[in-house]
Amino acid sequence: EAQVTQNPRYLITVTGKKLTVTCSQNMNHEYMSWYRQDPGLGLRQIYYSMNVEVTDKGDVPEGYKVSRKEKRNFPLILESPSPNQTSLYFCASNLAGAGDTQYFGPGTRLTVL
């Protein structure tokens, strides 16, 4: 089954404790993105990657890092989480091109105390 998986689905952590949210897709997609969703703000792109070892900042990259060592995986790293990073995070992937459908993961709800 074609899918995007994220782990963990829920995480409560404390300020400053490094964490990683994993994202994996099994569709051989080139393009992957991370978004955060906050009430009234919709989806804001954090980082995206157009292929292995090619990553670029989205609209709200501060406080986040990503890596793309393999095509299928695109982890999101918070080196020193802060409460303003409490949010719902989505990973997405698509093959390439403007008309291609983005497939979304189920989301990771992160709370930073």
Added chain:
Amino acid sequence: GEDVEQSLFLSVREGDSSVINCTYTDSSSTYLYWYKQEPGAGLQLLTYIFSNMDMKQDQRLTVLLNKKDKHLSLRIADTQTGDSAIYFCAEIPMDSNYQLIWGAGTKLIIKP
């Protein structure tokens, strides 16, 4: 910069038609999308329209695009309780490197 705007809430009676509206600012938009997010779930593509079209119909869904006014709408005929969700409008401007510009989402509330 580019912007996509939607109302945050829409309330309709079961069986009526729902019309969710979206306005955007970038006239170079190539594709415009409607995504659906059910409670506790990720986003699912509902439909999309290419910028050289003005209408697209798919079963109960009708998408209308007015390029002159930069207005996109999604009509859901015979709205059912299963249509309760947040609906996101998104666009891809011509020079955006395939980055989607998202609206804030419209929460569709169905009244019995």
